[in-house]
Amino acid sequence: MIILKSRAEIDRMRVSGRNVAEILQMLRERIKPGVTTLELDRLAEEECKKRNAKPAFKGYAGFPFTICSSPNEQVVHGFANDEPLKEGDILSIDFGLIIDGFYGDSAMTVAVGQIAPETQRLMDVTQAALDAAIAKTVPGGRLGDISEAVQTYVENAGFSIVREFVGHGIGRNLHESPQVPNFGKAGTGPQLKAGMVLAIEPMVNSGKPGVKVLEDGWTAVTVDRKPSAHFEHTVAITDQGPEILTRLTTD
Numbered sequence: 001m002i003i004l005k006s007r008a009e010i011d012r013m014r015v016s017g018r019n020v021a022e023i024l025q026m027l028r029e030r031i032k033p034g035v036t037t038l039e040l041d042r043l044a045e046e047e048c049k050k051r052n053a054k055p056a057f058k059g060y061a062g063f064p065f066t067i068c069s070s071p072n073e074q075v076v077h078g079f080a081n082d083e084p085l086k087e088g089d090i091l092s093i094d095f096g097l098i099i100d101g102f103y104g105d106s107a108m109t110v111a112v113g114q115i116a117p118e119t120q121r122l123m124d125v126t127q128a129a130l131d132a133a134i135a136k137t138v139p140g141g142r143l144g145d146i147s148e149a150v151q152t153y154v155e156n157a158g159f160s161i162v163r164e165f166v167g168h169g170i171g172r173n174l175h176e177s178p179q180v181p182n183f184g185k186a187g188t189g190p191q192l193k194a195g196m197v198l199a200i201e202p203m204v205n206s207g208k209p210g211v212k213v214l215e216d217g218w219t220a221v222t223v224d225r226k227p228s229a230h231f232e233h234t235v236a237i238t239d240q241g242p243e244i245l246t247r248l249t250t251d
């Protein structure tokens, strides 16, 4: 069942979303060669404490960190560690929190110093695919419109869609119905309605689409070890169209 949120509930989710966006922005400003993902994880946790927010991922099914930090060939759910980031790396950070009973969830991929042009294009295409999907997140549309928008954008650019992980409804639970795949057919699936809130999150590989999970039981990497990018926003459907709850209002 897809849980519709009232206006008052979306107001509360806006607060959660804004806090996610602000913390991700702080992390983004810290990312440079020499910084470790453990430092970023600690920063995110401290910021949650200051804001009376509870990290969404730490302890979720046993996940041990506040952020998912997934460099280069890691797709999602990577573990923070004390290895310094290097010039030319890319780093995906996925972060969520709960404030006043409601979750926010967002992800970004950030360049560490100068990166290869093809890797920059991977990031740009992934972000643009998310934007294309959000444009389809309107009342009267269908869930498949979102999925097809991502798939078409990514595949036309020559990259591949990860199929093992999907977006999701979000609200009082981190993961609610419906699943939001990054592949599919327009005009199919549940009808989109005002009050739905979706976490839309394309994961895009520069090489083959396949992923595998490492022995830690979490870290997903590309089978060909080529880089992967991930962007995510929590998006509310309103009568006026999509509202991105996890975007900084200064953007």
Ligand code: MG
Residues within 6 Å of the ligand: 094, 095, 096, 105, 106, 107, 201, 232
């Ligand atoms: Mg996320």
Ligand code: MG
Residues within 6 Å of the ligand: 105, 106, 167, 168, 199, 201, 232
């Ligand atoms: Mg998510």
